[in-house]
Amino acid sequence: MSGMFPAVATFLAASIEGTEMMAILVGVGATRGWRSTLLGAAAGFATLVGLTFALGTALLNVPIQRLRLAVGALLLTLGLQWLKKALLRIALPSARKKAAASSQMVRREQQDEIDWYAFVIAFKGVVLEGLEIAFIVVTFGAEANQVGWAAAGAVAALVGVGSIAFLIRGWLARVPREWLRFSVGILLAAFGTFWAAEGALVQWPGGDLSVLWLLGVMAATAFAYLGVLRRHAATTGL
Amino acid sequence: MRYIRPFLKFWYDFIVGDDWTIAASIAVGIAATFWLAHSKIQAWWLLPAVAILTLGVSLWRAARAERIRSIKFLTN
Numbered sequence: 142m143s144g145m146f147p148a149v150a151t152f153l154a155a156s157i158e159g160t161e162m163m164a165i166l167v168g169v170g171a172t173r174g175w176r177s178t179l180l181g182a183a184a185g186f187a188t189l190v191g192l193t194f195a196l197g198t199a200l201l202n203v204p205i206q207r208l209r210l211a212v213g214a215l216l217l218t219l220g221l222q223w224l225k226k227a228l229l230r231i232a233l234p235s236a237r238k239k240a241a242a243s244s245q246m247v248r249r250e251q252q253d254e255i256d257w258y259a260f261v262i263a264f265k266g267v268v269l270e271g272l273e274i275a276f277i278v279v280t281f282g283a284e285a286n287q288v289g290w291a292a293a294g295a296v297a298a299l300v301g302v303g304s305i306a307f308l309i310r311g312w313l314a315r316v317p318r319e320w321l322r323f324s325v326g327i328l329l330a331a332f333g334t335f336w337a338a339e340g341a342l343v344q345w346p347g348g349d350l351s352v353l354w355l356l357g358v359m360a361a362t363a364f365a366y367l368g369v370l371r372r373h374a375a376t377t378g379l
Numbered sequence: 380m381r382y383i384r385p386f387l388k389f390w391y392d393f394i395v396g397d398d399w400t401i402a403a404s405i406a407v408g409i410a411a412t413f414w415l416a417h418s419k420i421q422a423w424w425l426l427p428a429v430a431i432l433t434l435g436v437s438l439w440r441a442a443r444a445e446r447i448r449s450i451k452f453l454t455n
Contacts, residue, residue: 210409214406219393221401224434225401225438225441228438229441235448236441257389257393258393334430337426338422340409341412341413342413342416343422344416346423351423355427358431359430362434363434366434370442377446377449
């Protein structure tokens with residue numbers, strides 16, 4: 142029974158971090174393609190496993206604040222770029238036509254190549270969230286002297302969240318590409334803002350739950366801008 | 380040199396993309412957030428505000444450029 146507490150505690154904490162990780166992986170995979178996203182995720186997991194075995198409890202000394210700052214800044218920048226492109230393509234028919242022509246050309250050129258954008262985002266998402274899960278395992282496990290149970294709780298959480306992500310990926314394939322890009326842009330911008338600010342020493346009111354209102358604010362902003370762009374397109378004939 | 384140039388180009392495209400003002404605004408926003416938080420001033424609101432404003436300005440610039448392109452196309 143003594144192993145149950147760290148197992149349940151890490152299961153719950155790792156479920157939250159795992160959901161953030163899977164949200165990024167599923168979003169990027171559905172938008173940019175699964176092959177490069179899965180390769181990036183696999184490389185991220187391999188790095189994580191290597192770091193965990195090499196460092197052990199010294200893992201707690203990894204400068205997670207700096208990592209959050211770097212990954213958050215990149216995700217926020219990328220999320221805003223994706224959101225901007227999606228909004229322009231959804232609202233302005235002229236931008237949509239131009240994008241369709243250039244994406245056909247790129248697809249023909251790069252069919253067998255790795256999409257490094259998808260690879261890097263997946264890799265960073267897995268390494269950052271995975272490190273946070275590893276910290277949770279080491280902290281809870283070391284306190285109760287039950288690292289094995291704590292690790293089992295985290296693995297169970299990742300398998301559970303991963304299975305849900307696997308089940309919804311088929312449904313995501315039916316969502317129009319630009320609306321998918323729109324949703325992933327909101328996700329990346331919200332998570333990016335959260336991590337970058339945390340890395341810059343900000344204390345979020347409500348802790349990790351702030352991600353939820355950040356997602357709401359980003360979504361409301363995106364829909365407001367979409368309305369403005371559509372009105373602009375209707376009046377200018379773009 | 381054969382590998383360095385594509386590597387640098389990838390990171391430039393990844394971070395800067397087609398509008399350098401997004402990356403620049405986020406960098407300034409994070410620096411300002413860090414400074415405020417370091418000075419023990421509540422700063423959680425700053426980065427979301429910077430992100431929302433940056434997206435608005437970038438969309439406005441892109442829509443204006445699109446309109447100029449369509450006018451040039453019609454007059455040529």
